[in-house]
Structures are given as C-alpha cells and as structure tokens.
Amino acid sequence: MERIAVYPGTFDPLTLGHFDLLQRSATLFDKVIVVVAGVSVKATGMFDLHARMAMIRETVDEACMTNVDIDRLDCLLVDYCRRRKVGVVVRGLRVYSDFEYEFQMALTNRKLAAEIETLFMMPNENYSYVTASTIREIARYGGDTSSFVPRPVQKYIDAHLRSQPEQHARAGGGVGNTGAFDR
Numbered sequence: 001m002e003r004i005a006v007y008p009g010t011f012d013p014l015t016l017g018h019f020d021l022l023q024r025s026a027t028l029f030d031k032v033i034v035v036v037a038g039v040s041v042k043a044t045g046m047f048d049l050h051a052r053m054a055m056i057r058e059t060v061d062e063a064c065m066t067n068v069d070i071d072r073l074d075c076l077l078v079d080y081c082r083r084r085k086v087g088v089v090v091r092g093l094r095v096y097s098d099f100e101y102e103f104q105m106a107l108t109n110r111k112l113a114a115e116i117e118t119l120f121m122m123p124n125e126n127y128s129y130v131t132a133s134t135i136r137e138i139a140r141y142g143g144d145t146s147s148f149v150p151r152p153v154q155k156y157i158d159a160h161l162r163s164q165p166e167q168h169a170r171a172g173g174g175v176g177n178t179g180a181f182d183r
Helices: 016-028 049-062 077-084 096-112 132-140 151-163
Strands: 004-009 031-037 068-073 088-092 117-121
Touching: 004 016, 004 077, 016 031, 016 088, 016 117, 031 049, 031 077, 049 068, 049 151, 077 096, 088 096, 096 117, 132 151
Parallel strands: 004 031, 004 088, 031 068, 088 117
Antiparallel strands: none
16 A cells, blocks of 8 residues: 655745655655645735745656655645545644644644544754745845755745835845744
8 A cells, every 4th residue: 555645834935844854754655745725824925826836846856756746735634635545644843832733733633534643753953943934034125045945946936026026125134024923
C-alpha cells in the first residue's frame, strides 16, 4: 500500500522552512500532496491561490521532487484526506508557541476522523524563525527576502513588487512595523 501524506497550509508565500519540511516529508512517504488553502482566516495575503500553487509547483519541479503533488484545499482537511485516502497530515512546529494551536487542530481532526494521524515535524533550526507573514512584511518594506524563500518564490515576490509598487512602503525600520505577524 502506498504511503501518502498531505502537507496543508496557505503558503503565502512558501518559505525555506516550509520547503525543508516538504523535502523531508517526501523522503518519508511515497507521495506527499501539498494542499493549498484557497480561503484563510489569516491576514490578507500577498498572492492568490493560483500564484501560490504555481510557485510551489515551480519549486518542486526545480528540486526534481517527483513524488510531490500540489492541490487546492477547499473543504475540511479531514474530508479531503478521506476523499484521497490519505492517513497522515504533516504539520510544522517552528517554535513552542506553535504547539498550542497545532495541538488543538490535531485533536479536533482526530475527533472528526480518528483514522487520520498528525505528524509534527520541526524545520531545520536555520529556518525556525521564518514565517510567511514576516516575509510579506519584509517585502512590503522593500527588504531582501531571497534568503528566506526558494528561488522560484523570490521571482514571484519580485514580480509582485514590480507590478504593485504603490502598495509597498519604502520607509521605516525593520520587521515589526505593522505588527501583522501570523503563521
């Protein structure tokens, strides 16, 4: 039987921390499906669903990861897993503060679908502080995000900044100007 896992998230944008977990998951499972949430309760993002899926696909293709698929998540995660016959959900834990939220989600998913397990993984410590919201804020203020995201994602960020320069501040200090930190 094929061992399949899903790796869900908004990935707005995909960070090196996300990609680290994806690469390591792809060595543990026969197939990993990155499911990209179409709608989120998180703060307004930088990219629409199609752009996020495309940048993940380009990153996966560049890394020659043949056992990774990308799909849209537009229902409950447990319903998606049941429909695709997936028994494992991969979730990242960067820092201790992530645990409470992730633990609540895992227990809720277990209550809804006891047959689906949640596997918590920590990213490489070099990426443990990197969040997608931090990347968005750095980009908004004209900072260099290239050391935080895969090369294909950086191309999307650069194109976004060129296409909408009026939406991006150029003044201010470091990260934290807006306080818009989410996962």
